Amino acid sequence: MLEKLRAKPGAERIALVEGDMANPKSTVEQPADGFDAVVIGFNTFFHLTTPSEQASCLCGVTELLRPGGILILEAFVPDTDAHDPSGQGTLTVRTIDLNRVLLDVVKIDTETQTLIGQRIEMTSGSTRLFPYMLRYTTPDQLDALATEAGLVLVERWEDWHQTPFTDSSSSHVSAWRRPEV
Known part of the structure; x- marks a missing residue:
């Protein structure tokens, strides 16, 4: 960057x-x-x-x-209610095309104000994980x-x-x- x-x-x-x-x-x-x-x-x-x-x-x-x-x-x-209203985590489809799928999986802990997630990129040859944590x-x-x-x-x-x-x-x-x- x-x-x-x-x-x-x-x-x-x-x-x-x-x-x-x-x-x-x-x-x-x-x-x-x-x-x-x-x-x-x-x-x-x-x-x-x-x-x-x-x-x-x-x-x-x-x-x-x-x-x-x-x-x-x-x-x-x-806006935790909008992103994880059940507290069980959410799955969001970011991109779908013929060669690639990009997903976000997020779980929010409102007590600690933390969010853990994985951006998941799937192609015909591989699956890549991009983990992150935020407060x-x-x-x-x-x-x-x-x-x-x-x-x-x-x-x-x-x-x-x-x-x-x-x-x-x-x-x-x-x-x-x-x-x-």
């Missing part, structure tokens, strides 16, 4: 980092005055699968930001974590086009700022 971004025009102006998201300060060489912005896109934050990892990430990001710097985080809005949080829970980390919510949209966020939004792009000193 980082290699694809490095190939984009203007990528040389961005510090791209691969490392431990739960402990970003251990991975990132911080500029003397801090970063202007940190972006956590496409549900990536939910790959931190414990509350302590999520809190640690946000605390570390706060320390990496310059005063006035901004964290932008993109994530889905959990989702609601926007309100994210706000509480960000506040505990020293950040202040400044904006929330439904998407990158700045569509207004509503109670029926299925995703959000939220921006929190580190206060000026």
Whole structure:
């Protein structure tokens, strides 16, 4: 993913980092005055699968930001009833064509707010499994974590086009700022 971004025009102006998201300060060489912005896109934050990892990430990001710097985080809005109403797991057919079938199998634990899943790709020659585990949080829970980390919510949209966020939004792009000193 980082290699694809490095190939984009203007990528040389961005510090791209691969490392431990739960402990970003251990991975990132911080500029003397801090970063202007940190972006956590496409549900990536939910790959931190414990509350302590999520809190640690946000605390570390706060320390990496310059005063006035901004964290932008993109994530889905959990709707467990829509995705696993029985609590027994769901099977979703993603793609069917003559040469390939792509399925998603998901089970949600609402107590731990975790989701385990398998994306299953079947072809005439093979079956491949792509396992994943997420720990989702609601926007309100994210706000509480960000506040505990020293950040202040400044904006929330439904998407990158700045569509207004509503109670029926299925995703959000939220921006929190580190206060000026």
